Amino acid sequence: MIENNTTTINSKQESLEYLLIIKGISKVYKKDNKEYKVLEDINFKIKKGEMIGIVGESGSGKSTLARQIIRLEKPTSGQVLLNNKDITNIKGKELKNIYKDMQMVFQDPIGSFDPRLTIGKSIDELLKNNKVPKNIRKEKIIELLKLVGLDKQYIDKYPRELSGGQCQRAAIAKAISCEPKILICDEVTSALDVSVQGQVISLLKELKEKKNMTYIFICHDLALVELLCDKVIVLNKGNIVESGDAKEIINNPIHPYTKLLVNSIFPVKNKNWNIPDILIDEQKENNSFCKFYNRCNNKSKDCINSDIKLQTLNKNHFVKCNNI
Numbered sequence: 575m576i577e578n579n580t581t582t583i584n585s586k587q588e589s590l591e592y593l594l595i596i597k598g599i600s601k602v603y604k605k606d607n608k609e610y611k612v613l614e615d616i617n618f619k620i621k622k623g624e625m626i627g628i629v630g631e632s633g634s635g636k637s638t639l640a641r642q643i644i645r646l647e648k649p650t651s652g653q654v655l656l657n658n659k660d661i662t663n664i665k666g667k668e669l670k671n672i673y674k675d676m677q678m679v680f681q682d683p684i685g686s687f688d689p690r691l692t693i694g695k696s697i698d699e700l701l702k703n704n705k706v707p708k709n710i711r712k713e714k715i716i717e718l719l720k721l722v723g724l725d726k727q728y729i730d731k732y733p734r735e736l737s738g739g740q741c742q743r744a745a746i747a748k749a750i751s752c753e754p755k756i757l758i759c760d761e762v763t764s765a766l767d768v769s770v771q772g773q774v775i776s777l778l779k780e781l782k783e784k785k786n787m788t789y790i791f792i793c794h795d796l797a798l799v800e801l802l803c804d805k806v807i808v809l810n811k812g813n814i815v816e817s818g819d820a821k822e823i824i825n826n827p828i829h830p831y832t833k834l835l836v837n838s839i840f841p842v843k844n845k846n847w848n849i850p851d852i853l854i855d856e857q858k859e860n861n862s863f864c865k866f867y868n869r870c871n872n873k874s875k876d877c878i879n880s881d882i883k884l885q886t887l888n889k890n891h892f893v894k895c896n897n898i
């Protein structure tokens with residue numbers, strides 16, 4: 575569930591309902607004595623079995639957010655709660671343990687594998703680390719490969735011997751081998767050709783249905799997000815500008831930035847498509863509270879001078895804009 579700008583938990587029962595709670599996450603990178611604020615006060619919660627899409631143009635902070643959630647990096651401020659446990663500052667063995675519950679699949683599937691190991695050996699290592707007994711590991715690897723549509727002969731192949739689509743399937747098999755509760759997919763289909771994209775998407779859908787898997791699905795393709803996701807978060811310059819029910823937001827975007835993203839969906843059949851403004855990540859100075867101010871067609875003085883709160887349109891739709 576995504577809700578208004580807070581992640582207030584009203585009772586113990588309510589906190590147990592959520593698998594993942596992201597509370598006020600911010601991330602600042604420092605370089606050459608300069609600070610780059612990449613994420614600002616990100617809040618959302620996910621229930622078991624939900625699929626949440628994170629959309630936004632290139633550079634909006636999607637992958638950075640994923641890295642904070644899975645603790646590849648430590649947020650500058652805020653908290654990540656997994657199964658009601660604060661994992662923001664954990665280290666070592668305790669951190670390693672969270673990867674039983676949470677795994678990530680990256681855009682470049684080859685990067686998920688050690689090039690010196692076969693696909694089977696790579697998955698075997700992960701199973702071994704997670705204390706799966708030796709006598710059942712091979713059988714489990716065959717079963718996993720079958721689940722992602724790969725024959726058992728792929729056990730002995732090296733990542734470089736696989737096509738992009740086959741390698742992405744193998745990466746998914748590896749990520750789900752220890753039956754994580756949450757799978758973070760970062761642009762998992764963007765490097766694949768359209769027909770293979772379809773196969774990977776069907777696989778993710780099937781896993782959701784069969785295993786009630788919970789997903790964070792980072793994607794540029796809003797049509798795909800509408801098809802797959804229950805909820806969506808729209809990120810602009812590290813800020814959530816709109817969030818809620820995926821179908822409602824994609825069919826009825828309210829924030830000018832979400833409108834721009836939705837209007838950029840290329841229609842295969844509609845020949846009268848108007849080419850939208852180019853989605854450049856403009857570097858102009860922006861002193862207003864709204865990070866979209868420089869590009870907005872609907873701005874007012876308020877956008878510069880007053881803080882902008884996420885407003886509730888209904889229980890499934892939130893927008894951070896003063897002029898709606």
Ligand SMILES: Nc1ncnc2c1ncn2[C@@H]1O[C@H](COP(=O)(O)OP(=O)(O)OP(=O)(O)O)[C@@H](O)[C@H]1O
Binds near residue numbers: 603630639
């Ligand atoms: N380690 C880092 N140090 C400094 N800046 C970084 C670092 N990692 C990311 N950034 C900056 O953070 C911003 C967000 O990057 P991020 O990769 O999260 O965007 P994204 O929305 O995932 O983009 P894309 O869709 O192109 O993958 C970018 O401006 C990027 O240059």
